Amino acid sequence: xxxxxxxxxxxxxxxxxxxxxxxxxxxxxxxxxxxxxxxxxxxxxxxxxxxxxxxxxxxxxxxxxxxxxxxxxxxxxxxxxxxxxxxxxxxxxxxxxxxxxxxxxxxxxxxx
Amino acid sequence: xxxxxxxxxxxxxxxxxxxxxxxxxxxxxxxxxxxxxxxxxxxxxxxxxxxxxxxxxxxxxxxxxxxxxxxxxxxxxxxxxxxxxxxxxxxxxxxxxxxxxxxxxxxxxxxxx
Numbered sequence: 365x366x367x368x369x370x371x372x373x374x375x376x377x378x379x380x381x382x383x384x385x386x387x388x389x390x391x392x393x394x395x396x397x398x399x400x401x402x403x404x405x406x407x408x409x410x411x412x413x414x415x416x417x418x419x420x421x422x423x424x425x426x427x428x429x430x431x432x433x434x435x436x437x438x439x440x441x442x443x444x445x446x447x448x449x450x451x452x453x454x455x456x457x458x459x460x461x462x463x464x465x466x467x468x469x470x471x472x473x474x475x476x
Numbered sequence: 477x478x479x480x481x482x483x484x485x486x487x488x489x490x491x492x493x494x495x496x497x498x499x500x501x502x503x504x505x506x507x508x509x510x511x512x513x514x515x516x517x518x519x520x521x522x523x524x525x526x527x528x529x530x531x532x533x534x535x536x537x538x539x540x541x542x543x544x545x546x547x548x549x550x551x552x553x554x555x556x557x558x559x560x561x562x563x564x565x566x567x568x569x570x571x572x573x574x575x576x577x578x579x580x581x582x583x584x585x586x587x588x589x
Contacts, residue, residue, distance in 0.1 A: 373516075396576045407480075407567060407580035408519070415576050454518050463509050463532065464569075464578055466518035 366391045366459045370467035378475050383427075383442040385470045387455030390436065396458040397438040399429055401451050402469075408454065414438065425449070450474045478502060480581035482568050488587045489558055496554045497584045501570030508551050509578060510543055511567040512536065519567055525551060526573065558588045 371386040389395060396415050400408040412423025419431040425448075429440045438455060452471050456464045481500040489495050501508045506527050511519035522541070523533045527548035537543075540558075545551040555562055565585050569578035 368518075370518075398577060400580075405583075405585070407582045408569075410577050410579070413577050456518075458576065461531075463521045463524050464519075465521065466511075468518045469516070 366395065366457045366462060366465045368455050368457050368465055368467035370453075370455050370470050372470055373468065374471045374473065376473040376475060377445045379447055380444050383440070383445045383449065383472065385440040385453050385455075385472065387429075387438045387440065387467060388436050389438060389455070389457045391457055391459040393459045397429075397431060398456040398458070398464065399423065399427070399438075399440050400454045400456060400466075402454065403451050411440070411453075445472075445474045447474050447476065480568055480570050480579055482566075482581035482584050484584055485582060486585050486587075488589060491558055491560060491588055493558055494554065494556045495558060495586065496552050497566055497568075497586075498550060498552050499568030499581060500550045501568070502579055503549075504572065505570035505579075506548065506573050507571045507578075508545055509569040509571075510551070510553050511569065513565040513567055513583070514563075522553075555586075558586075560588045562586060563588045 367390045369388045398413045399411040414431045422428045455467045483498045509524040510522040513519045525545040540556045543553045565583045567583045569580045571578040
């Protein structure tokens, strides 16, 4: 079985501030973990992924995430928020041959 | 454009009508997935294909829903006797066998009135 919990359905930060979006997962086998971003009325775009190897992964648009097995977490961070980062962010887990399972999403607002 | 393509982008239908959506995956991808997303929620898995074989179906996929991928290329998702609760964004994604990430299309937004 696999599942994802995203803590905080809405996060608001000021432009230039640190972005932290939280994700915890559950998986019965070693997981692959993903963050996707979705803009209004659009599909999902991959930000970054963890499969194996280095636990700190860097993605597009300055985002990064760290896989912490002991905490079953994969939190997404960005040092300095930009107005264009305002969107919905989804954490997802994939275990074995299963399809992706998504969290319920976190809406990021960036205040000027 | 070599991305995942979905058609139509928007569909408005009356309750009780049948609708069919099409998805064209990235050409070298042999896995194809359908998801449903309602407002304020994450995508929910419906079904997936490897080539033409439908390997997994979610319990969300009632008997009014049917998906096909007859030649292992494009796929169709049909909803019969639509209900207002079927209103959602239907997302298609594809991936390579053994690949990790899935690539998503823009989605088809269905509104049942």
